[in-house]
Amino acid sequence: MSSRIGVVTFPGSLDDKDAARAVTLAGAEAVPLWHADATLHGVDAVVLPGGFSYGDYLRCGAIARFAPVMEPLINAAREGMPVLGICNGFQILCESHLLPGALTRNDHLHFICRDQRLEITNTTSAWTKNFDMNQEIVVPLKNGEGGYVADERTLDQLEAEGRVIARYLELNPNGSRRDIAGICNEAGNVVGLMPHPEHAVEALTGPTVDGLGFFTSVLKSLVENGKVLA
């Protein structure tokens, strides 16, 4: 039986199809979830995709955080279900307080879209365990409000606990504190990432296929945790 990984579509989500495609290419079954769903339909893990949910009105992710599907998702995430939030999904996870800190407007005010070099700095989370420590990857980055901020104490804690999962290399594209591109929660099942691994899963359309590692990682994690048979 293959793993079933849900991909939530909010009004204004953009990258739900690419995320579902990445899930499929990694070898799992992609299950479309709708923002108004009251249940998660028994999926083993969830991806919150990128885009502009609710037009980014109020604050990025602030309205999506109160969508009906988020209630079972937040409960399941607290109980250990793997959740990956990419870009807008990362913003939603911060607004939901599943991850600490917040994403703010890029310090240079411009929307940025480029192939970004990253260093993987955590190989134990549910979404990064198929990478090597300090492995360099290249995946697309595209955001207007991708500056990761948190107070100094939280930043120190994230670093001390190995919860920074990826850092920007070469240049910091958005003013994120301490070059942070992604973080995880204390248990390692919830990961937020500003760049887009789902756009780097096929040679035809991506700069690399480095992004696949996030999706194969969660499959490995589900097998290890006995959620799915190998």
Place this chain on the structure above:
Amino acid sequence: MARVVVNVALKPEILDPQGRAVQGAFGRLGLTGVTDVRQGKQFVLTVDGEVTPAKLEEIKHIAETLLSNPVIEDFTVEVQA
């Protein structure tokens, strides 16, 4: 009918690049001597009937959970007669 005004602003220690960009335009328009600009949001809530203390508490809860993100923003709530 009463009005409740909720003002939301980034905390002082959070960089406000929009405010800085606005400040940059001041000089081009000839205004000098402004050392800082912070940009915020204002929500004007029209409330049916009187704003009771209980209603005000509910509004403060909404201001704290939805209208502002306490990680990066402060808010004030003001009742207008």
